[in-house]
Amino acid sequence: MRVFKDDTYEMVIIGRAEAVKIDDLRDWHALRATCVRCGHAGYINACVFRRLYPRYIRLIDTEHRFRCTSCNVRGAVSWMIVKLRR
Numbered sequence: 001m002r003v004f005k006d007d008t009y010e011m012v013i014i015g016r017a018e019a020v021k022i023d024d025l026r027d028w029h030a031l032r033a034t035c036v037r038c039g040h041a042g043y044i045n046a047c048v049f050r051r052l053y054p055r056y057i058r059l060i061d062t063e064h065r066f067r068c069t070s071c072n073v074r075g076a077v078s079w080m081i082v083k084l085r086r
């Protein structure tokens with residue numbers, strides 16, 4: 001597992017992004033959504049995400065459902081899985 005440092009989160013890669021399912025997320029994970037268009041980024045707690053979608057759904061299958069709160073473009077989201085810093 002590769003780990004990247006950030007101010008509030010540690011970036012973790014738990015597998016190829018295309019292959020990660022909701023079921024692979026743990027309570028201490030969060031999702032960093034980056035807008036491909038404008039670069040705006042936001043975080044969603046994995047607990048919230050797991051309540052929204054069935055566990056067999058892949059992360060990339062949810063990308064088209066999200067809208068950027070900065071440039072208002074829908075479906076241009078790229079996910080990165082991060083771990084809450086202790």
Ligand SMILES: [Zn+2]
Pocket residue numbers: 035036037038039040068069070071072073
């Ligand atoms: Zn945007």
